Amino acid sequence: MEIKQFKYSRDNFGYLVFSGQEALAIDAGAVGPMNQFARENQLKIKFVTNTHLHQDHTCGNPAMLEKTNAQFLDCKTLKAGQVIELAGESVEVIPTPGHTLDCISFAAGDFLVTGDTLFNGTVGNCFSGDLDAFFHSIKRLTAYPAKTKIYSGHDYVEDSMKYARIIEKENPHIDAYLKSYDPEKVVSTLDDEFKVNPYIRFNAPEIQDLLKQKNLPSSTEQERFKAMMEVY
Numbered sequence: 001m002e003i004k005q006f007k008y009s010r011d012n013f014g015y016l017v018f019s020g021q022e023a024l025a026i027d028a029g030a031v032g033p034m035n036q037f038a039r040e041n042q043l044k045i046k047f048v049t050n051t052h053l054h055q056d057h058t059c060g061n062p063a064m065l066e067k068t069n070a071q072f073l074d075c076k077t078l079k080a081g082q083v084i085e086l087a088g089e090s091v092e093v094i095p096t097p098g099h100t101l102d103c104i105s106f107a108a109g110d111f112l113v114t115g116d117t118l119f120n121g122t123v124g125n126c127f128s129g130d131l132d133a134f135f136h137s138i139k140r141l142t143a144y145p146a147k148t149k150i151y152s153g154h155d156y157v158e159d160s161m162k163y164a165r166i167i168e169k170e171n172p173h174i175d176a177y178l179k180s181y182d183p184e185k186v187v188s189t190l191d192d193e194f195k196v197n198p199y200i201r202f203n204a205p206e207i208q209d210l211l212k213q214k215n216l217p218s219s220t221e222q223e224r225f226k227a228m229m230e231v232y
C-alpha cells in the first residue's frame with residue numbers, strides 16, 4: 001500500500017492511499033492535484049472519505065465526487081475494523097474519537113492516517129470534551145509498531161516544536177526533529193513522536209516529573225494524559 005500527501009489551504013493535508021491501480025482519497029481538499037496525480041499514475045479513485053466532518057477536511061468532497069465515479073464513504077458510518085479494499089490490499093478503519101466524536105484514523109501498510117487526532121508534534125484539540133475517549137484513541141494509535149509512519153491532518157510542526165520546547169526546555173530531540181522537518185513531505189514515525197510530542201509522552205520520566213512538580217494528578221497514564229491536555 002502506498003500513500004501520497006497533498007497540502008492545501010494553509011496547512012491542511014489530504015491523501016491518496018493506493019494499491020495497484022486503485023486509490024482512496026482521504027480529505028480530498030486538493031482536488032486538482034489529486035486528480036492530476038491519479039491521471040499520471042493511472043490510478044482510479046474508487047473511494048472518497050474523511051477523517052472527520054470538519055469543513056476544512058470535507059470541502060473537497062463535492063468536486064472530487066463530481067470529477068470521479070468514486071463511491072463516497074461517510075466517515076460517520078464507518079465501523080471499527082471495517083476494511084476498505086484497494087486492489088486486494090486493505091485499509092483498516094480505526095475510530096479515534098476525541099478531537100470530535102466522529103474522528104476516524106486509517107491504518108494500512110506501515111502507516112497511519114490520523115487526521116486531527118495525532119499530529120506530527122502534537123495532538124488535536126479535544127472539541128468533543130471527552131478526554132477519556134481521546135486517551136483511548138491515542139493509546140490505540142501509539143500501540144502500532146514504533147516505525148509506523150504518521151500522516152496527519154495539518155502541518156503544525158514548527159508551532160508544535162516551539163510549544164514542546166516551552167514544556168520540555170531540555171528535550172535534546174527537538175532540534176533533530178525540526179532538522180528532519182520537510183514542509184513538502186510532512187511525516188514522522190511513532191518513535192519520533194515518543195521523543196518529542198509532549199501529549200503522548202505521558203509515560204516519559206521527564207513528563208511524569210513535570211506533572212509531579214506542578215502537583216497535578218499523575219499516578220496513572222490516563223491521569224497524566226488528561227493533565228497534559230488540560231494544562232498545556
Ligand SMILES: [Fe+2]
Pocket residue numbers: 052054099116
Ligand atoms: Fe478538525
